Amino acid sequence: MKDNNYYGTFIEVAEDCPVAAAEIPASKGESKTVPLMQYEMIANHPYRYTQEDVLFEVFADRSEIPEDQRQAAREKFFSKGQPCLRASSLGKRYGWGIHHDAEGKMALYAVESADYQAFLADDAIKKVKAMRSKRV
Template sequence: MSYKNTLITISEDSKVTSGKVPIIRNEKHTIAYIEHDLINNNPYKFTQDDVQFKTYMIKNQIEEKNADELREQFFSKPKACFRASPLVKNHGWGIHYNNQGKIAIYDAKSEMYNQLLNQVDITKLKGMRSKRK
């Protein structure tokens, strides 16, 4: 599933209220770190599917040869949308999808995040909670 003209807000139960850059743990890049790096350095360049697949490739240190075939295999099983991303759940980033479904991230304390929150023509979806109520 890919959204258009949508803002995914930080999760209600997020422990942070502003964007925190994810860290590298035990000298390994976390999913949050890779997603943040890809989206932050390439705003509105990639779709959700692009970022998910690139994250998978980087995390598993897979070379880009046969990428089309691997991508097809990767998406043969359903994937969670970015409402479940650690960026919105644990790191204080909102994810904005433009009209073409390309994404950018915004610190929840930033002016741009608040502008997007207040635009009536943008769909707002809450990031998924980490714990059930």
């Protein structure tokens, strides 16, 4: 199975991100949105989860897949191509940079923070931008 994680990489906010300071995604009524679920997983547990962990767990929770069926469901989920976190609203809309360490584990950094700027200045870290929301 293909590895879909980033390693030693920083996902910068998109060029057309509308905020100058990071925002926590909102829920819609009683239900949590995908960006909020992604945010909570990464922000509440920095450097615990990989991109694959977050993408699958959010899918599994929203799909209400029972714990005992998750391993098989995960293999099926990744047997098809999945959008990476460059396509997430966290970097496109809400102003969060995502750092992936050498093990592929992630943490969030607000676009206005000194840590975010330090990642941009660090030549040892590969940088990619979150995908733009609008075509050029």
